[in-house]
Amino acid sequence: MRPIPKLYTAAMAVTAMIALAPIAFNAVVDAFDHNRLVELDLDKKEISVKAHYPLYKMMEYPRIKAPTVILGDSRARALQDRYWQELGRDDVYNFAYGGATVYEIYDTFRYLRETVELDTLIVSLPLRSMDARFKGSMNRVPEAIALADNPFAYYTNWFVTKTGWRLLQDRYPGLTALFEDVSLWPVQEALAADFTAVSTLSVEALLDPSLCDECALSASVSSLRLPAVYHGHGFGLGRWAGYWPEISIDRDLPQLFAKQVGTNGAADWRRFKQSEDLWNMIEEIASWSAENDVKLVFLIPPTISEMQRRISDFGLTAANHKFRERLSTLAPVVDLDFDTPFTRELGNFTDAYHFGSDPARRIVGELLMLIDRDPKRVATASSRRKDLVCPVTPAETSRSHVEGTLELLEGSSCRIWRKTDG
Structure with a gap:
């Protein structure tokens, strides 16, 4: 039998390690608390929640299954669980999302009616x-449910990896500088301006207030005079x-x-x-x-x-x-x-x-x-x-x-x- 070359074996091993690295990273950092196996003292309540409100809550709610639930946007989200707990109500869960649309409220309701016995x-x-055009008819809930229900999809998801990296950067600020100083390439990155052709810029990009601090017109606060x-x-x-x-x-x-x-x-x-x-x-x-x-x-x-x-x-x-x-x-x-x-x-x-x-x-x-x-x-x-x-x-x-x-x-x-x- 012809032996498998050692170089080929090593290459396969390296390839497997590279392929499995994001999965291992997501399993350990666990940006949205899918398994909670390792405690790294990361600020998930702030960073992960805002990165994807529905995904975080779809992970959290099955462990709580409170019978009283709040649905809505960021104003509803302000009615935090701890405010209810201060009044002696430990059975309330805030399932609101920043920027939530009615589509998201409805799909969350459908999820709840199949998941828990609601009281209020x-x-x-x-x-x-x-x-219907509000927030561009956005609906993040189906994706959140799919990732919460499928561990393989969650651990191989690039967005989850990006959120995990943001968590580590927040917890260990030196990581960013460390990785910027490490390069596998003989030629370093040039710090050059991006001279994108003006013809490729959209009107919205050209009107970006950040391009000119004094360009923005002042907004009127008086009543609008209509016909x-x-x-x-x-x-x-x-x-x-x-x-x-x-x-x-x-x-x-x-x-x-x-x-x-x-x-x-x-x-x-x-x-x-x-x-x-x-x-x-x-x-x-x-x-x-x-x-x-x-x-x-x-x-x-x-x-x-x-x-x-x-x-x-x-x-x-x-x-x-x-x-x-x-x-x-x-x-x-x-x-x-x-x-x-x-x-x-x-x-x-x-x-x-x-x-x-x-x-x-x-x-x-x-x-x-x-x-x-x-x-x-x-x-x-x-x-x-x-x-x-x-x-x-x-x-x-x-x-x-x-x-x-x-x-x-x-x-x-x-x-x-x-x-x-x-």
Whole structure:
């Protein structure tokens, strides 16, 4: 028998080692906690979660299987598990993703109904997410489920490797410099500029603000003056018009807030169109919850008052109201996104869309009082209320209105919309 050459054997061994290296790396670093075999003290809660929110949570949730789940985007994600735990609720899991779309909310719901016996579902649903074009119809959930269910796909995935490397760089900053100094090539990399032909650059690239610090136009924070066809706040709302008065507020906003109100606000509402396909998904969630005795609550998270005004700037006041009216036929709606002292206080917000940690704790408390009747937990939540009080009891209701089967209860900076038997 002809012996296998030693060189060939060595080459095969080296090839196998190179091929298996990423798998071994992913198994040890385990960026998304698939196996948790080795503890390397890496900041996965910050880096891995933000790298791929659904993937991290799809790995984590099966070990917890909490019966109360929160779905939504970054505003819902702010309602962290630890805030619920501070109130004595260890059975709540925050399954929200930064930048989540309704497609992702729906697919996560489908995953949950096959995975766990739910008791309560809290779905954060701002109006702007009901446009099918929002975030480019992004859906990261199917990929996350596929990787979580297939260890081989997970351990051989290049994105998982890249995230693992970022974790190591964060934990051991010297690694980057070490690998930059090591080269297997006789010619070192030239530090030359990239003279890409101008003809290959897109308009977006040419307009990149980073190319010119002083090129960006200042964003207007005043109300947009539209043609008369858009005027007349409350059109089509009848007696509900009084609950949506024109927001009159004139103040200088911090730079980030002003840019979001001017630029992002226009992007949100200029071409906004509610999607019936997305609405059908929400209806399916509500129908399944009712059939399976799962308590469902919708949350409309707050934005600053100037951002709310952009809705009326683009003639969508009636659509804003009708959204709540329609949603309340499916389940109670906790509404924090209307002009109140809470939404006018910039100290409650980190930007025009996102509220801070103290408001998040208070919002968690208000939600708890709607789904929990334990006296001790309710008392703890009540102690946090300050200027945010949802009308949980008649004494906390400052005004109410009923029209047909729609009932509105208003507390302090909080409304509850719900269906009545009238």
